[in-house]
Amino acid sequence: MxxxxxxxxxxxxxxxxxxxxxxxxxxxxxxxxxxxxxxxGRGSLALGEEVGAFTSTTVDGESVTREALAGDTLVGFFSPSCAPCREQLPKFVAYARQMPGGRGRVLAAVVGQGPDAEKMLAELGEVARVVAEKPGGGALSAAFQAIAFPTVLRVSPGDRGVPVVTDDRVDLDRPVLTLGR
Structure with missing residues (x-):
């Protein structure tokens, strides 16, 4: 027992x-x-948030600042080490071709280095002003708080004239819609 x-x-x-x-x-x-x-959902700025101040140089040598985002602008962040980025890149390029204002209203950043980054830069260069940033990001990534890839946003000047995010979930499969600004 x-x-x-x-x-x-x-x-x-x-x-x-x-x-x-x-x-x-x-x-x-x-x-x-x-x-x-x-x-x-916090891989970048959210809907209605202001874009931070930045100064970057495109691969073509053009200076780009927050003030240069004067109208409705498509902004994309891609990384060569990201499989979804490689899938979304052709859709982004096709969507960007439809943007009113052409490549002056499209800004893209490739965050990373190597042969895959060079291919992305070339493909995006056809339809956008493109900034090459080192791994870990740069001024453009910091201004948009872009830490997730791919990130695609639309921005337009807000009430104070500073660009704000007007779409933080851009559907690249749908036709471009203008915001009427």
Whole structure:
């Protein structure tokens, strides 16, 4: 009988220990879910946010600043190490070809280096003013808070004349719509 009591006591202690560990894991999962939900969708500026000040130079040697984004402008961020970027790039190029104002109303950044980056720069150069940034980003990425790739935004001057994000979920499969500004 004492052996049976000992076995039941050990099983009971193990059950309580298992319950405590499970509750701790659930609490940690809730914390991680909250952190991830705060990060999701925040790969760049959100709808209505102002573009930060920046000065960059395109691969053609043209200076680009926040003030140069005078009208409705399509902005894209791509990385050569990103598989979704390679998939979205042809769609971005096709969409950019339809932009009223041509390549003057399209700004793109390639964040990364190497042969794949050179291909992206060449392809984007046909339809956009293109900025090459080193891995980790540069002034343009910082101004748009672009940390996720690909990121495609549309910006237009806001009430104060400073460009604001007017579309943070550009659907590259749909025809270009003008904003009427």
């Amino acid at each position: 004492p052996v049976l009591i000992t076995i039941v006591a050990v099983v009971g202690v193990l059950g309580v220990l298992n319950l405590v560990l499970a509750l701790g894991m659930i609490r940690r999962l809730k914390e991680h879910t909250e952190v991830l939900s705060n990060l999701s």
